Amino acid sequence: MLIRLRSRDGLERVEVPPEATLGQLVNEISTKLGIPAADITLSRNPALLITKEPGSFQDLRDPWQTLRALGMQQGELVHMFYPFDRQVAADAKASVFGSRDFGTKMTVQDLIAKQTRIERQETSKCASVSFSSHAANAFQQYVMAAHAFSIKRGGLLYGTFSESGEVSVEAIYEPPQEGSAETLRLERQTEEEQRADLIATLLGWRKVGWIFTQAKSMANPDVILTAEEVTQMAAIQAELGETAATAVVSIQQNEDGSATDSTDVQFEAFQLSDQAVKLWEDGWIQPHEKPTGGSCTLRNPKEPKKKDPVIVAGKDVGEVDNNYFLVPVKILDHEGSIMTEFAIENRLVPQGPSELRQHLQRFSSKPYVQRLSDFHVLLYLSKQPNFDLDTDITVLAQSVQSQTPIPEGYTLIIDSLAQR
Numbered sequence: 001m002l003i004r005l006r007s008r009d010g011l012e013r014v015e016v017p018p019e020a021t022l023g024q025l026v027n028e029i030s031t032k033l034g035i036p037a038a039d040i041t042l043s044r045n046p047a048l049l050i051t052k053e054p055g056s057f058q059d060l061r062d063p064w065q066t067l068r069a070l071g072m073q074q075g076e077l078v079h080m081f082y083p084f085d086r087q088v089a090a091d092a093k094a095s096v097f098g099s100r101d102f103g104t105k106m107t108v109q110d111l112i113a114k115q116t117r118i119e120r121q122e123t124s125k126c127a128s129v130s131f132s133s134h135a136a137n138a139f140q141q142y143v144m145a146a147h148a149f150s151i152k153r154g155g156l157l158y159g160t161f162s163e164s165g166e167v168s169v170e171a172i173y174e175p176p177q178e179g180s181a182e183t184l185r186l187e188r189q190t191e192e193e194q195r196a197d198l199i200a201t202l203l204g205w206r207k208v209g210w211i212f213t214q215a216k217s218m219a220n221p222d223v224i225l226t227a228e229e230v231t232q233m234a235a236i237q238a239e240l241g242e243t244a245a246t247a248v249v250s251i252q253q254n255e256d257g258s259a260t261d262s263t264d265v266q267f268e269a270f271q272l273s274d275q276a277v278k279l280w281e282d283g284w285i286q287p288h289e290k291p292t293g294g295s296c297t298l299r300n301p302k303e304p305k306k307k308d309p310v311i312v313a314g315k316d317v318g319e320v321d322n323n324y325f326l327v328p329v330k331i332l333d334h335e336g337s338i339m340t341e342f343a344i345e346n347r348l349v350p351q352g353p354s355e356l357r358q359h360l361q362r363f364s365s366k367p368y369v370q371r372l373s374d375f376h377v378l379l380y381l382s383k384q385p386n387f388d389l390d391t392d393i394t395v396l397a398q399s400v401q402s403q404t405p406i407p408e409g410y411t412l413i414i415d416s417l418a419q420r
Helices: 022-033 046-050 108-114 133-147 191-202 227-240 274-281 353-362 375-382 392-402 408-418
Strands: 002-007 010-015 041-043 076-081 128-132 154-161 166-173 177-179 184-186 206-213 245-251 265-272 295-298 310-312 315-317 319-321 326-334
Touching (some): 041 046, 128 133, 133 166, 133 206, 133 326, 206 227, 227 265, 375 392
Parallel strands (some): 128 166
Antiparallel strands (some): 295 319
16 A cells, blocks of 8 residues: 655655555555654644644554545645754745756746646547446436435456457446445455455456446536545546546436436546646645545645645636546446346345355356356355355356356356355
């Protein structure tokens, strides 16, 4: 897990295992950056960098608390205090004035060229996102039936990316998560996600993005994506690459902007501009006081006190409308290479032998390999003690991928497991 550290001297990065504790994070910082562990104070509150009493910041003090329990995710920004000055390699370009030699003349044109201007990106890196109708329906139907779009829910997209720029989504993995009407936290880098990654690879897929729903009560015609959603998108694109896409599922709105009472559900797809992702990686995008607001606060990591560090439409500003960062992506649908009929992990609906038995009986008229042609069946089997991930699940997934018969020994084991 990548953790970004902002101190008075600049922005730095360390990597720790997802299951690491705060104490292990501090030790890694001490080892990599050469700061005595006893001198390190961490906090999510940016006020730590200007305080005279760092000991009053207690939110990241318990050395035994895990990063996962704190809700930290890939690319999390943490503020760091230590009682001395250090030389930090520049993670962002120096200011126009600080980077020039004393006495050097600069024209207005030179100055304008060096300022940070927020520009719209007209074309996305993926030409389109096509969803398997099986996977898309299973996702939106659950959100409607179980939560009525009252809270946010998300998942990771697995599929393929063609040379011509088309993303094809074949399955949606829904990790453990916490969602409310305003926020969403996915639990990432778990053992289950690693199993999902392996199964996807065996099926010829890879992670191609993520998907989330917007709560019906938060419908706002003026806000397409919130500040929190923009930062989450940036983290996904930084992790998966410039072709990663984001799908947003919501209830359609009336002309006055209010949410409809119908079950009309709309899918939209977006990417963030390359500039937005780079700004996030370099630490410019700040935690917003209103995570549901439609703009992001920007600060230059090297000049954090400057309130208007960027230019939008010819004006110096400190907040940027999220629409400047968004690039719409064409969305399509297709039949899908496998089905999505088995109970899906980490939902209110359980997964167990009875669900496996019902699934096998429901499709008893089909060849056994087609009955197992469900990403969530394979993921469920991979967690059973009867199956080894590197051997047994590999055999099953390869059979599904090539649609060749399942070896008889495995069918007997699966049938036995379903009868428990």
